[in-house]
Amino acid sequence: MTSLKKLLLGEQGLVVIFAVAFAIVALTVPNFLTERNMLGLLQSVVTIGIVACTMMFCLASRDFDLSVGSTVAFSGMVAVMASNASGSILIGLAAALLCGGFVGLVNGVVIAHFRINALITTLATMQIVRGFALIASDGRAVGINDPSFYQLALSKFLGIPTPIWVMGFFFLVFGFVLNRTVFGKNTLAIGGNPEASRLAGVNVSNMRIWIFALQGLVCAVAGVLLASRITSGQPNAATGLELSVISACVLGGVSLAGGRAAMTGVIVGVLIMGIAENVMNLLNIQAFYQYVVRGLILLLAVLLDNLRSAAAGRRG
Amino acid sequence: MQDFLEFQSISKGYPGVQALSDISFSVAKGAVHGLMGENGAGKSTLIRLLSGDQAADEGEIRIEGEAQGYRSVRDAFRAGVIVIHQELQLVPELTVAENLWLGHFPGKGGVIDRRQLLRVVGEKLAEIGIDVDPSAKIASLSIGERQMVEIAKAVMLDARVIALDEPTSSLSSRESEILFALIERLRSNGTVILYVSHRLDEIFRLCDSLTVLRDGKLAAHHPDISKVTRDQIIAEMVGREISNIWGWRSRDLGAERLRVEAICGPKLKTPLSFSVRRGEILGFFGLIGAGRSEMTRLVYGADRRHQGTVAIDGTTVPADNPPQSIRAGMVLCPEDRKFDGIVQGRSIEENMAISSRRHFSPFGILNLKKEAELADRFIAKLRVRTPSRKQDIINLSGGNQQKVILGRWLSEQGVKVLIIDEPTRGIDVGAKSEIYEILYELAAEGMAIVVISSELPEVMGITDRILVMCQGRIAADIARADFDERRILAAALPDVPTEQVQPS
Numbered sequence: 001m002t003s004l005k006k007l008l009l010g011e012q013g014l015v016v017i018f019a020v021a022f023a024i025v026a027l028t029v030p031n032f033l034t035e036r037n038m039l040g041l042l043q044s045v046v047t048i049g050i051v052a053c054t055m056m057f058c059l060a061s062r063d064f065d066l067s068v069g070s071t072v073a074f075s076g077m078v079a080v081m082a083s084n085a086s087g088s089i090l091i092g093l094a095a096a097l098l099c100g101g102f103v104g105l106v107n108g109v110v111i112a113h114f115r116i117n118a119l120i121t122t123l124a125t126m127q128i129v130r131g132f133a134l135i136a137s138d139g140r141a142v143g144i145n146d147p148s149f150y151q152l153a154l155s156k157f158l159g160i161p162t163p164i165w166v167m168g169f170f171f172l173v174f175g176f177v178l179n180r181t182v183f184g185k186n187t188l189a190i191g192g193n194p195e196a197s198r199l200a201g202v203n204v205s206n207m208r209i210w211i212f213a214l215q216g217l218v219c220a221v222a223g224v225l226l227a228s229r230i231t232s233g234q235p236n237a238a239t240g241l242e243l244s245v246i247s248a249c250v251l252g253g254v255s256l257a258g259g260r261a262a263m264t265g266v267i268v269g270v271l272i273m274g275i276a277e278n279v280m281n282l283l284n285i286q287a288f289y290q291y292v293v294r295g296l297i298l299l300l301a302v303l304l305d306n307l308r309s310a311a312a313g314r315r316g
Numbered sequence: 317m318q319d320f321l322e323f324q325s326i327s328k329g330y331p332g333v334q335a336l337s338d339i340s341f342s343v344a345k346g347a348v349h350g351l352m353g354e355n356g357a358g359k360s361t362l363i364r365l366l367s368g369d370q371a372a373d374e375g376e377i378r379i380e381g382e383a384q385g386y387r388s389v390r391d392a393f394r395a396g397v398i399v400i401h402q403e404l405q406l407v408p409e410l411t412v413a414e415n416l417w418l419g420h421f422p423g424k425g426g427v428i429d430r431r432q433l434l435r436v437v438g439e440k441l442a443e444i445g446i447d448v449d450p451s452a453k454i455a456s457l458s459i460g461e462r463q464m465v466e467i468a469k470a471v472m473l474d475a476r477v478i479a480l481d482e483p484t485s486s487l488s489s490r491e492s493e494i495l496f497a498l499i500e501r502l503r504s505n506g507t508v509i510l511y512v513s514h515r516l517d518e519i520f521r522l523c524d525s526l527t528v529l530r531d532g533k534l535a536a537h538h539p540d541i542s543k544v545t546r547d548q549i550i551a552e553m554v555g556r557e558i559s560n561i562w563g564w565r566s567r568d569l570g571a572e573r574l575r576v577e578a579i580c581g582p583k584l585k586t587p588l589s590f591s592v593r594r595g596e597i598l599g600f601f602g603l604i605g606a607g608r609s610e611m612t613r614l615v616y617g618a619d620r621r622h623q624g625t626v627a628i629d630g631t632t633v634p635a636d637n638p639p640q641s642i643r644a645g646m647v648l649c650p651e652d653r654k655f656d657g658i659v660q661g662r663s664i665e666e667n668m669a670i671s672s673r674r675h676f677s678p679f680g681i682l683n684l685k686k687e688a689e690l691a692d693r694f695i696a697k698l699r700v701r702t703p704s705r706k707q708d709i710i711n712l713s714g715g716n717q718q719k720v721i722l723g724r725w726l727s728e729q730g731v732k733v734l735i736i737d738e739p740t741r742g743i744d745v746g747a748k749s750e751i752y753e754i755l756y757e758l759a760a761e762g763m764a765i766v767v768i769s770s771e772l773p774e775v776m777g778i779t780d781r782i783l784v785m786c787q788g789r790i791a792a793d794i795a796r797a798d799f800d801e802r803r804i805l806a807a808a809l810p811d812v813p814t815e816q817v818q819p820s
Contacts, residue, residue: 182673182680189670192659199618199656200724201642201671259661 013308014253014301018268022275029279037278039161043229045274046163047072047238049267050222051245052252053174054215056266058118059249060178061190061211062258066122067107068219069241070129075100075220076227076237077133077142084145092149096220103129104216108209126242133235142233153228163225170218175263187211191258247294248273251301253308272297320345321477321508326375328361330711334532335361339375341527341537348499348509350519350541353529354553354744359512360713362529363479366510367399368392379476396476400466402485402742403654408455412448413437416469444471445501460491467498471507478502479510484518485742488603488770496522514744516546528552554746561749562777565756569780570594573764574646574733576615579624583610586789587624592733592764597755599779600768602808607788608768609651612737615766616648617641628732642671645732647725649718649739651768657721658709665691665705667720672727694723699750715740715747722754734758737768752778772801784808 007016026033051068058065075096083092103125110121144150155162178184186207189197198204227233252269254261276297280290319342326339336358343349353359364370366377368389376383379395386392392399406415413433437450446464454462463483470478480499484492499509499522513519519526520541528535528549536552538544550561573594578587584607592598602608613619615626620636626646627633634640638648650656659667669687676686691705698719702712709720718739725731739755740748755778759765769775775782776799784792784807792807794800 180682180684182677182682185666185670185673185682189659189662189666192661193655195656196650196659197670199616199638199648199650200659201639203637203639259659 008304013304014251014265014268017304018272021272025275025279029282031282032279037282039164041274041278042164042167043161044278045270046167046229047222047226047241048244048248048273049167049270050170050225051215051219051241052248052266052270053170053263054211054218055245055249056174056178056252056254056261056263057184057187057211058215059191059246059254059256060258060261061187061208062194063111063118063208063211064122064246065107065212065215066119066242067103067126067129068215068245069238070126070133071100071103071216071219072223072226072238072241073233073235074103074129074133074136074223076223077137077233077235079220079224080142080144080149080227080233081136083149084142087146089146089149093224096224097217100216100218100220100223101213102216104213104219105209107216108212111212112205112208130235137233137235139235141235144227144231144233149228150231151228153225163229166221166225170221171263171267178261178263183207183210188259188261191255191260193259244273244294247298247301250305251298253305255305269301319343320347320380321349321510322378322381323362324375324378326362326365326372326377328365328370328372336365336372336529336532339529339532339534341534343508343510343525344539345508346503346506347524348503348511348522350523350526351510351512351529352514352519352526352549352553353535354715354746357529357535357553357744358532359529360481361532363399363481363510363512366392366397366477366479368397393473396474397479398470398473398475398477399479400463400470400481400483402482404459404462404466406454406462406465409453411451411453412441412457412465413450415454415465416440416450416472440472441468444468445498458491460487460494463487463491463495464498467495467502471502475507477508477510479512481512482514482742483511484513484515488605492518514742516549519549520546530554550745553744561745561752562774563749563752563756564778567595567756567760567780569596570762573629573762574766575625575627575630577625577627579611579614579621579626581610581614581619581621583607583619584614584788588790589624590783590790590793592766594762594764595759596781597759597765597767597779599775599782600766600785601770601772601775601782601804602785603770606785606808608770608785609737610788611785612648612651612735612766612768616646616735618648642728645730647728647731647734649721649725649734649736651737651741653714653717653721653741658717660710661708663706664695664700664702664709664712664720667709668694668723668727671724672729675729690727691723694720694727697726698723698754715743715751718743718751719747722751726758731763733764733766735766735768739767739769740771740774772804776801776804 007013031037051072055065055068078099079092079096082095083089086092107122107125110116111118153161153163157165186202189202190204190207194204226237230237248269249266250256251272252265254266276293277290280293322342324340326336328336339362351359365372368386368391371387378384384395386395407418416437417433434450441448441450446468448457448461448464454465467478483495487495502509511523523541526538526541526544530553571594572591574592576591577589580587588611600608614621617636617638617640625632628644628646631644633644633646659670665687668691673682673687676683688705695702695705700716700719702716709717712720725734739751743751755765767775767779780796782794782799782804783790784804786808794804
């Protein structure tokens with residue numbers, strides 16, 4: 001193997017590709033490497049980034065969650081409606097977290113206890129929850145009454161908007177959870193071999209319920225931040241989010257067959273998705289082309305991943 | 317006789333391991349050639365090179381003097397070389413005939429001529445002497461029958477060389493007999509058979525010649541097997557003499573430790589009861605399908621029990637939950653290591669710590685230093701052969717994987733009952749003795765050990781008492797003083813006269 005090939009197909013291959021792509025874009029695309037644009041870019045990936053943290057756990061344990069987009073919209077809606085009704089933003093936030101967590105819990109219980117395929121279960125809840133969001137709002141956007149709700153997304157700390165801090169915090173926390181806790185290791189073990197993990201004393205059903213419940217909670221956080229940014233609860237917000245999030249995870253080297261995941265990979269995956277979109281915006285490329293480009297990036301990532309496992313297989 | 321299949325100076329390395337170095341030997345036409353060696357000796361690697369799955373770093377494989385530079389399994393097929401792996405490679409939902417034709421169906425324009433398919437396959441199976449219905453689905457066949465189908469597939473592809481990797485490891489003695497007869501017929505057709513096995517009696521019975529590998533090197537090549545002895549081969553395999561591989565010695569037995577009372581479940585209808593004392597090694601013997609593994613899973617709580625109780629030291633263990641069983645001090649080393657034992661893709665370290673880490677992970681946060689210490693300690697204690705604790709468990713040989721799973725349980729605290737299903741399946745002689753030694757030590761410390769095995773010599777060699785299972789029932793309870801091969805087999809096989817039975 002040439003050293004270039006080794007570099008690209010090695011553990012850090014994706015990071016290398018990302019760094020190179022970033023450098024090229026920074027040098028060639030005007031206005032890319034400005035503070036304003038960088039913050040805008042990071043703002044634009046907050047929802048994907050936050051949800052990808054727990055999607056990584058879902059995928060690593062051989063599961064799947066398609067209901068994330070609907071849960072984000074629904075919990076954002078709940079946050080707005082509950083804080084409007086009660087006059088308290090805290091009550092709104094609590095209600096959103098409760099609803100998000102509940103959706104996740106239902107997913108988890110149905111999947112783990114009734115042994116229904118995660119794809120089908122979350123496909124169902126995806127539609128049910130989206131339906132709830134539409135019913136609750138009668139299909140219209142619900143405006144935020146209390147302007148301090150906007151502050152969630154608008155406030156800054158050290159010049160950086162709060163949602164970006166939240167995303168960074170989640171990256172740190174879930175990176176730690178994956179690598180340094182029993183929960184993370186058990187997640188990877190379940191993905192590697194569920195039956196062996198069960199016989200080795202891992203409570204597989206409980207783990208799966210927790211993973212989905214956590215996913216729901218995290219979706220609620222993303223939903224609240226999104227509602228704050230768009231200054232309303234939108235029943236049609238975050239459509240197609242599930243696919244972007246799964247794409248970002250797969251880009252980041254999370255195996256759909258379970259058992260393999262890394263937080264750095266997911267972060268890079270999220271950033272690649274964000275940069276592609278950002279660059280196309282800066283270059284005034286029509287939005288329609290963005291779908292094609294996103295699809296191509298995903299295909300290339302999977303191809304790269306395949307080459308990488310083949311290389312690893314030859315080595316070991 | 318002329319040399320038909322030749323291995324010439326074959327070398328193959330993986331990172332950290334030189335799996336094969338400079339292996340050269342040849343096999344005559346129409347010979348059944350045995351390939352033996354401890355796990356990790358390089359047999360699997362050699363077979364993998366032969367199958368075309370991987371390429372050698374150096375050296376070449378020749379057939380009839382012609383170098384085979386093939387680079388894929390398909391190329392190997394074309395060259396007439398077929399390897400039949402331990403994990404059979406048939407499509408369960410297709411019929412026997414469809415499986416045999418998979419890849420080259422007869423018929424026009426993609427439309428399969430079903431009748432032709434069945435007729436040709438029927439004729440072929442009859443010709444080879446395999447009694448299997450061509451229209452049966454693979455899923456409905458026993459493991460033994462599936463293996464026959466694999467061999468039939470090889471014959472239909474005009475295989476010149478067939479390699480069998482541990483073919484009898486999951487066969488009953490009756491199925492093995494059928495396999496042996498088939499091998500004899502293939503031999504008389506001039507097919508070269510490379511027979512990989514750990515079972516010396518099979519090697520002596522079937523093989524004309526033998527190669528022994530040790531640590532990736534050629535330990536011995538015997539062109540005529542009648543000139544070697546059993547002890548010599550064992551010595552060549554392990555590099556030292558093993559006089560008594562069982563090494564059983566008597567122990568003091570204490571009070572009753574495990575009590576199983578009238579358990580039954582979905583696959584085990586008749587209630588079963590037994591008990592094991594402190595320090596006792598209890599053996600379960602029975603043929604495939606006798607219900608041993610089902611019983612094991614019920615006791616451990618891996619499957620839901622319909623009724624019955626399991627108690628350890630007088631305390632009842634909750635019914636259907638492995639984590640609870642582990643907390644109560646009962647652990648299981650499962651029969652099928654690949655599917656139920658190891659977590660592939662994860663390191664040795666993680667595989668060992670998967671259960672015991674809860675004792676030293678405050679608030680669920682890992683203590684990586686402790687995990688590393690623990691892994692290193694048990695790698696050393698159990699003599700796991702690996703370059704590092706970070707190695708993916710999938711890269712280890714069967715014996716070493718078994719040791720890692722034992723390590724997983726030895727690192728637990730307060731284990732009182734160890735259930736070990738097929739402790740040495742697919743494991744070589746040297747590692748076998750090591751595993752038996754570990755079991756004796758644990759028993760001497762007061763653990764109650766339940767060994768399930770389909771190898772009669774093993775059960776008789778290492779246990780203090782044997783319960784024979786037959787058709788989901790306990791057919792006999794025999795103490796060590798009364799161990800008798802015929803008596804045990806008679807209990808295991810109700811419908812077959814004992815005179816016709818060969819011990820496996």
